[in-house]
Amino acid sequence: MNVSSLNTAKSKAPLLEINNLCVDYVSPHGIARAVNNVSLTIAPGETLGIAGESGCGKSTLAFAITRLHKAPALISNGEIIYNGRDILKMTDKELRAFRWNDVSIVFQSAMNSLNPVITIGEQLTDVIAAHKQISPKEAVAKAKELLEVVGLHGDRLKSFPHQLSGGMRQRVVIAIALALEPKLIIMDEPTTALDVVVEREILNELYDLKEQFGFSILFISHDLSLMGEIADRIGVMYAGNLIEIGDAKTVFTNPSHPYTKGLIASFPSIHGPKERLYGIPGDPVNLLKLPTGCNFQARCVDCMEICTKDDPILAELSVGYQAACHKL
Amino acid sequence: MDNLNTPEVVLSVRNMIKDFPIGQSSSKNSLMRAVNDVSFDLCKGEALAIVGESGSGKSTGARVLSRIYEKDGGDIIFKGQPLAEYVDEHGSLEYARQVQMIFQDPFGSLNPVHSIYHHIARPLIIHKRGDKKVIEKLVYELLELVGLFPAVETASKFPHELSGGQRQRVAIARALAVDPEVILADEPISMLDVSVRLGILNLMADLKDKHGISFMYITHDIATARYFAEKTAVMYVGHMVEWGNSDKVTQTPQHPYTQLLLSAVPEAGKSGRRELGAKKGEIPMWKPDTKGCPFAARCPRAIEACADTFPSITEIAADHFIRCHNI
Numbered sequence: 001m002n003v004s005s006l007n008t009a010k011s012k013a014p015l016l017e018i019n020n021l022c023v024d025y026v027s028p029h030g031i032a033r034a035v036n037n038v039s040l041t042i043a044p045g046e047t048l049g050i051a052g053e054s055g056c057g058k059s060t061l062a063f064a065i066t067r068l069h070k071a072p073a074l075i076s077n078g079e080i081i082y083n084g085r086d087i088l089k090m091t092d093k094e095l096r097a098f099r100w101n102d103v104s105i106v107f108q109s110a111m112n113s114l115n116p117v118i119t120i121g122e123q124l125t126d127v128i129a130a131h132k133q134i135s136p137k138e139a140v141a142k143a144k145e146l147l148e149v150v151g152l153h154g155d156r157l158k159s160f161p162h163q164l165s166g167g168m169r170q171r172v173v174i175a176i177a178l179a180l181e182p183k184l185i186i187m188d189e190p191t192t193a194l195d196v197v198v199e200r201e202i203l204n205e206l207y208d209l210k211e212q213f214g215f216s217i218l219f220i221s222h223d224l225s226l227m228g229e230i231a232d233r234i235g236v237m238y239a240g241n242l243i244e245i246g247d248a249k250t251v252f253t254n255p256s257h258p259y260t261k262g263l264i265a266s267f268p269s270i271h272g273p274k275e276r277l278y279g280i281p282g283d284p285v286n287l288l289k290l291p292t293g294c295n296f297q298a299r300c301v302d303c304m305e306i307c308t309k310d311d312p313i314l315a316e317l318s319v320g321y322q323a324a325c326h327k328l
Numbered sequence: 329m330d331n332l333n334t335p336e337v338v339l340s341v342r343n344m345i346k347d348f349p350i351g352q353s354s355s356k357n358s359l360m361r362a363v364n365d366v367s368f369d370l371c372k373g374e375a376l377a378i379v380g381e382s383g384s385g386k387s388t389g390a391r392v393l394s395r396i397y398e399k400d401g402g403d404i405i406f407k408g409q410p411l412a413e414y415v416d417e418h419g420s421l422e423y424a425r426q427v428q429m430i431f432q433d434p435f436g437s438l439n440p441v442h443s444i445y446h447h448i449a450r451p452l453i454i455h456k457r458g459d460k461k462v463i464e465k466l467v468y469e470l471l472e473l474v475g476l477f478p479a480v481e482t483a484s485k486f487p488h489e490l491s492g493g494q495r496q497r498v499a500i501a502r503a504l505a506v507d508p509e510v511i512l513a514d515e516p517i518s519m520l521d522v523s524v525r526l527g528i529l530n531l532m533a534d535l536k537d538k539h540g541i542s543f544m545y546i547t548h549d550i551a552t553a554r555y556f557a558e559k560t561a562v563m564y565v566g567h568m569v570e571w572g573n574s575d576k577v578t579q580t581p582q583h584p585y586t587q588l589l590l591s592a593v594p595e596a597g598k599s600g601r602r603e604l605g606a607k608k609g610e611i612p613m614w615k616p617d618t619k620g621c622p623f624a625a626r627c628p629r630a631i632e633a634c635a636d637t638f639p640s641i642t643e644i645a646a647d648h649f650i651r652c653h654n655i
């Protein structure tokens with residue numbers, strides 16, 4: 001085991017520490033717990049990836065961290081400690097300051113969040129000018145620079161959102177997030193709409209900016225190969241639970257949980273033999289009708305009797321590596 | 329993509345062009361050419377994957393084919409008849425039924441004030457697929473087909489109550505509702521997680537192989553393009569730069585842009601910066617009078633002709649074409 005790597009990320013006090021977080025959606029159909037008892041930490045400068053089934057609660061977690069969740073979502077338990085302060089206990093004023101100074105978010109549907117009647121340039125300079133004491137001219141120069149960082153031509157400042165492709169709009173949103181120079185960036189599927197070359201350019205840019213500014217990233221994505229590349233650690237969620245978390249390399253090359261194994265085996269290969277793949281059998285679980293015992297039991301190839309009775313708990317398999325499965 | 333023993337061509341596109349005004353001006357010299365000289369044949373029961381740069385005109389091409397936009401040049405022939413002939417009320421409704429589109433963005437394509445049931449039932453009612461009972465049964469069958477269980481409960485929900493992936497499944501069910509011949513799928517699985525993706529891809533593969541539906545499959549995921557589609561076309565700045573048999577295009581790419589694209593594909597375990605084998609040059613905005621090769625500014629292989637002459641098409645192997653001066 002590499003001692004120096006243990007000393008860097010793990011010995012620092014975490015930038016963000018989530019303890020036993022629960023988020024519920026209350027609806028006429030019942031209460032759906034989209035985030036169930038999730039605990040995790042993000043160290044300064046660390047990139048934590050969150051992967052998992054569509055609907056497993058990743059975006060809900062991202063919203064909750066910044067308290068941007070809206071009814072019927074309700075944080076029913078837990079704490080979210082940022083730099084020693086519980087975000088859930090902040091006053092409105094503290095919360096505004098936190099959102100403004102410390103954290104930036106690129107939401108999943110962010111490319112639709114741009115104001116359709118205002119040019120890209122104005123939207124960027126507005127954010128920059130509101131945040132920094134600089135002249136309008138400097139703000140425009142900075143906006144141009146940021147567009148170039150995300151691979152868009154400076155002339156695009158004059159464009160309106162509908163004149164850009166989905167991927168181009170997404171890059172504008174990433175540029176706006178970077179404009180605030182945050183300490184934590186939450187990115188919910190930030191590059192899903194982009195082609196791989198632009199994705200690679202943005203990743204290279206992120207690596208550089210991270211080195212320069214040292215921010216942490218919570219990176220939510222379906223793309224496990226991408227995650228295996230960018231994340232220091234990966235957490236995998238299933239039906240609201242964190243079911244495996246550890247260093248990216250081990251999660252990717254030697255996963256412990258049957259769900260993670262299935263996920264990793266569901267990638268069509270770009271070069272290897274062409275064969276029909278089956279992904280993970282069965283269907284996503286309904287959060288309103290969770291079974292007794294392990295949520296993954298109906299789809300699990302290793303299901304045992306105990307799995308239908310008791311909830312598996314997240315247990316430490318080795319230092320800093322946890323998984324929740326009765327088989328382990 | 330001419331072939332000696334070609335299967336039945338359903339949709340044939342020749343030299344398609346689509347221009348947009350730049351900014352708010354409408355003068356002729358401030359047009360950008362979002363799609364230029366695009367030609368391909370979509371055969372019955374076959375899939376053509378369109379991969380390539382973000383902003384390269386993939387969605388625009390699909391939107392022209394689904395008649396959201398009017399083309400500015402070229403020919404589109406559907407089942408032997410030019411698109412222009414599908415005009416009167418019956419003709420355009422028939423084309424709209426037979427050529428369905430699934431959009432890139434599941435958030436924007438569903439109406440927040442209508443239930444999921446309404447979304448699937450509406451096309452069934454418009455295309456007169458049966459009485460209330462029949463339609464109800466079809467709605468639930470379609471929801472189950474795309475993996476939305478339990479169907480009755482899902483049907484009563486509204487779009488905002490579903491996750492992104494669940495919404496995209498609704499969009500697919502809605503397209504399938506009217507028995508289309510062609511599905512133009514604009515990144516239909518990019519928001520689904522990996523396990524569900526395969527389910528949808530396999531579902532589309534069954535619709536293609538067993539029901540003869542033809543697909544245009546727009547994606548950024550080249551591995552799924554190869555997995556699902558017989559043919560792949562690579563686009564850059566509005567142009568098809570390489571196309572043909574999917575294995576040939578992805579395993580032995582010949583165009584410098586395709587080579588760049590494949591070198592950028594993420595691979596777990598290869599972390600850190602990965603320099604790209606291309607100049608950081610500008611991605612040009614193509615105008616009707618722009619000259620040369622669209623990739624020239626970034627191309628590591630560029631020669632003199634690339635700057636001022638539009639490269640012509642070369643068939644470098646059977647069912648494998650590129651547009652490049654320096655082969």
Ligand SMILES: Nc1ncnc2c1ncn2[C@@H]1O[C@H](COP(=O)(O)OP(=O)(O)OP(=O)(O)O)[C@@H](O)[C@H]1O
Nearest residue numbers: 025034054055056057058059060489490491492493
């Ligand atoms: N407003 C809402 N009302 C009721 N249930 C909701 C609401 N929003 C989300 N949910 C449910 O909460 C669960 C988690 O949703 P969330 O959007 O966090 O998933 P996700 O992991 O981000 O999925 P995806 O990968 O598809 O984006 C889903 O099962 C969804 O159906």
Ligand SMILES: Nc1ncnc2c1ncn2[C@@H]1O[C@H](COP(=O)(O)OP(=O)(O)OP(=O)(O)O)[C@@H](O)[C@H]1O
Nearest residue numbers: 163164165166167348362382383384385386387388
């Ligand atoms: N309605 C419009 N008005 C003006 N320009 C447009 C319009 N729609 C698209 N464009 C331009 O056409 C080009 C192609 O856009 P398109 O959306 O087709 O790209 P794409 O290949 O689908 O990209 P992505 O992979 O990001 O979805 C872009 O330069 C875009 O700015």
Ligand code: SF4
Nearest residue numbers: 621624627634652653
């Ligand atoms: S035509 Fe020239 S610039 Fe274009 S891809 Fe070929 S070598 Fe490169």
Ligand SMILES: [Mg+2]
Nearest residue numbers: 058059108492
């Ligand atoms: Mg989400």
Ligand SMILES: [Mg+2]
Nearest residue numbers: 166386387432
């Ligand atoms: Mg598009």
